[in-house]
Amino acid sequence: MCGYADGGVNRLLGTGRAFTPQPESGGVPVSHRPTLADVASAAGVSVSTASLAFSGAGPIADATKQRVLDAAASLGYSGPNPLGRQLRSGKSGIVGVVVGDALRRAFREPVAVQLLDGLVDTITPLGLGVLLIPGPTSPEQPAVDPLVESAAMDIAVMLWGGTLDDPTLEALARRGIPVVVVEGHDLTDVVTVGIDDRGGMADLAAHLRDLGHERVATVTLPFGPDRRGGLADTARLQDIAWSIPRRRLDGLVDAGVQPVAVYETPASLVEHGAAAARALLAGPVGSRPTAVVAQSDLLASGVVLGARELGLRVPEDVSVAGFDGLDLPWLAPDVLTTVVQPIADKGAAVGLAVGRILAGETPEDEVLPVALRTGTTTGPAPR
């Protein structure tokens, strides 16, 4: 209930310093790391004037400023201590970025990495830095990372959605930390940045329909934190917790494509795509799907590899399409048919929203457009 019992944060922090302040009678350089006060007294000015020399926030004579800077140099003072500055300003300059998984998995997803890159590029000029906050490492234990409870941050960004009852989201709300959610859905008190998943997927489905495909299977992203893998029956389709697989499925249906099979994967990885291909494409030619739509490019490339393994030609025997628009060098010379999303722009949009929230504005939710890219992995339905 309270969550205040020392959750480890104090292991290294709370022990204080064993440092004993020596009386220091003379003007001799002190033994601890110099502070602004030391610099000021060495330069023969007041602390406030010394502060001005560094911050530039106020009138100061050039000669005085130089004297302070010289004193700082001779004392080995390397600028104002960020901790003091932060307490005073009430801002830490830190953007907490919550990734939805352990890093090693979350960052195998190029989309997440590129998004993060775009975000960093945008907020660096604002003087902000990114604190990485891993999501729940084990699927069973939805505990929030201790950093969510007690790290200093001015705002948080959640990569990959999150539902309204997400414990991380709740903890952040309790702390009064504003949040930007990437690909969220139905969230209140939170700014959302996303793409037009549904429309993009509908375009892709229409493309396949126009090519004459009538038996289309689909390979989805995880439905929720339980991350199952395998064919999903009707019941399972009811409990899709995360919004991206939901919206991308809906897009298919929007274009009149009712998938003959839905294969759920535990993660967006090549190997799971290959497993899906083995499960979906093993049947005889008459009943086998003529096209497979994957909800990510990594899954799609796994499907391509799996299909080849089964001796099927792409796209002559089976068409394969993905979603994201990544570069997939190991598929060369093939080019995946996919829906290209503007990942770097999305990161920038998130960064922009972060900046505006911190500036006191309340930006609108944003939905970025996507574009169908037809490659060489889709073709007319066989016969």
Next chain:
Amino acid sequence: MCGYADGGVNRLLGTGRAFTPQPESGGVPVSHRPTLADVASAAGVSVSTASLAFSGAGPIADATKQRVLDAAASLGYSGPNPLGRQLRSGKSGIVGVVVGDALRRAFREPVAVQLLDGLVDTITPLGLGVLLIPGPTSPEQPAVDPLVESAAMDIAVMLWGGTLDDPTLEALARRGIPVVVVEGHDLTDVVTVGIDDRGGMADLAAHLRDLGHERVATVTLPFGPDRRGGLADTARLQDIAWSIPRRRLDGLVDAGVQPVAVYETPASLVEHGAAAARALLAGPVGSRPTAVVAQSDLLASGVVLGARELGLRVPEDVSVAGFDGLDLPWLAPDVLTTVVQPIADKGAAVGLAVGRILAGETPEDEVLPVALRTGTTTGPAPR
């Protein structure tokens, strides 16, 4: 020279708060975010007692503690402000992790990601968090990120080496921030964690030699920040700035393998490996190398793909080996011959070193062992 002119950090931070503190004559709940003092007065105890209720660092009666916690709950106080705590303790609980490149590139490297993951796993229980600090984005401009100059951090970790004159390393030294360098070399005042590149590569070279290979080419990681791509002549071999390509080259020679060609890549990516294969393996069978050793698995898998593109069979026509020991699902069913390094252990070792330094100890440099894994991509030299 000074670097103190506001480098952007103040864009959002230094503006202070436009908040005007209302006089507040009664005991009415105040309008700003409640502080420990508010909680204390609401609970009818002193601030110090209230502090004890949260930190547990001292004797406190259960009833009192409960009263404080209740008051906190009714005021919406969600725990001590980390900024105040940090200033007092002098610790930020932040580990700055300097990646050697823009994130989107650095994190295409699975080794970096897994290492980071291992590091995070290790330091999370210590109450520490990772602040991401991108390296120089453009190769021309070796400016250090503003975060290096002025972000709060207790210690920094540099992924991927860095030389003694690295401006980032200099800036951190000036600030008095301790540093752990991954795969560094010849560095003073810094703890280094690395692997036995040279020995591992020597083992691999011996393996190829034993298979009868006499014409061995090698594909290397970037030599330095200029990141050229192409065949390296003798002159170019002199200015290898970064230590990993250097040591891995040396390892080959240690085992008596003098490479017939050295192809330098601008980054450890599949596509550069493929390009290397096209450059190295295009010649006639008599002069063509019979084996290619890449300095990373991503490069090696590019070489395999490039070789196949040229119509060469692996390993019948050409043997290919890598370094790192990654899972490469898209190479299946082939298994790359490679040198396996304990990446997660390396991350844990870095985390451990971080913890010990913060605890006041001075850990030794560490060199982790590697192991040769022979797969299906190397075989006897053709005839």
Next chain:
DNA sequence: GGCCCTTATCGAATCGATTCGAGGCCGTCG
């Protein structure tokens, strides 16, 4: 009953910087 020790609480100092309003000095203008 007095003394001592333990336990609980409090007051005040401290961490390192920023910022606001006050005041000093000097030059200029009337």
Next chain:
DNA sequence: CGACGGCCTCGAATCGATTCGATAAGGGCC
């Protein structure tokens, strides 16, 4: 010559918590 204004500099308050030493209350033991 006096008043006014501009430019610098300074002192003091403040941000929000932790912690040390002092104090008081309560209980056990002789």
